[in-house]
Amino acid sequence: DQQVKQNSPSLSVQEGRISILNCDYTNSMFDYFLWYKKYPAEGPTFLISISSIKDKNEDGRFTVFLNKSAKHLSLHIVPSQPGDSAVYFCAAMGSGYALNFGKGTSLLVTP
Amino acid sequence: EAGVTQFPSHSVIEKGQTVTLRCDPISGHDNLYWYRRVMGKEIKFLLHFVKESKQDESGMPNNRFLAERTGGTYSTLKVQPAELEDSGVYFCASSRGWSSGNTIYFGEGSWLTVV
Numbered sequence: 261d262q263q264v265k266q267n268s269p270s271l272s273v274q275e276g277r278i279s280i281l282n283c284d285y286t287n288s289m290f291d292y293f294l295w296y297k298k299y300p301a302e303g304p305t306f307l308i309s310i311s312s313i314k315d316k317n318e319d320g321r322f323t324v325f326l327n328k329s330a331k332h333l334s335l336h337i338v339p340s341q342p343g344d345s346a347v348y349f350c351a352a353m354g355s356g357y358a359l360n361f362g363k364g365t366s367l368l369v370t371p
Numbered sequence: 372e373a374g375v376t377q378f379p380s381h382s383v384i385e386k387g388q389t390v391t392l393r394c395d396p397i398s399g400h401d402n403l404y405w406y407r408r409v410m411g412k413e414i415k416f417l418l419h420f421v422k423e424s425k426q427d428e429s430g431m432p433n434n435r436f437l438a439e440r441t442g443g444t445y446s447t448l449k450v451q452p453a454e455l456e457d458s459g460v461y462f463c464a465s466s467r468g469w470s471s472g473n474t475i476y477f478g479e480g481s482w483l484t485v486v
Binding site: 262264292301302309311349358359360362363364 | 416462477
């Protein structure tokens with residue numbers, strides 16, 4: 261039973277535009293959310309996170325928004341760059357230590 | 372500072388054989404995790420060590436999988452006997468602490484193909 265869902269397997273965006281990656285979760289006990297970025301043949305790399313007590317966290321070009329009532333979070337990348345092309349995983353953590361991952365969204369930023 | 376290192380990077384074995392994957396966490400990281408991603412599925416948690424102790428092994432799929440972390444340093448994940456459905460990429464990760472806010476760093480993964 262998948263508790264974290266990324267319903268868009270892929271996304272293509274032009275360089276300079278905004279990339280919006282979405283993630284939904286079902287477990288209301290999750291209280292910490294993370295985004296990981298993964299290049300081919302590499303492990304996931306931590307990108308940005310947000311605690312459930314916040315609704316927005318910003319780090320440079322990356323902003324994560326959390327809507328707890330909708331159990332939805334999104335990652336905004338602006339402006340998008342070709343180097344941002346990768347697979348982005350949404351992950352959630354509850355009272356345990358395990359990260360619950362979505363299946364990932366493959367982002368392609370075209371010049 | 373060296374990252375999480377995993378060995379081997381790729382392994383092809385026959386069904387019924389044994390494979391042992393090794394993970395060296397970042398120095399000073401007491402917390403070590405194993406995850407795996409099988410084809411088309413999400414990355415799934417297998418287990419979590421705090422030093423040499425298994426804190427949570429709820430994600431281990433069955434008793435063909437054995438993880439150890441003797442001495443609280445590197446860890447091994449043994450699959451014996453391997454089955455076709457064990458094919459996938461096995462990620463090791465580590466963190467200094469275990470609470471939220473402690474960044475979990477992943478290795479590059481060990482790709483396992485069982486034929």
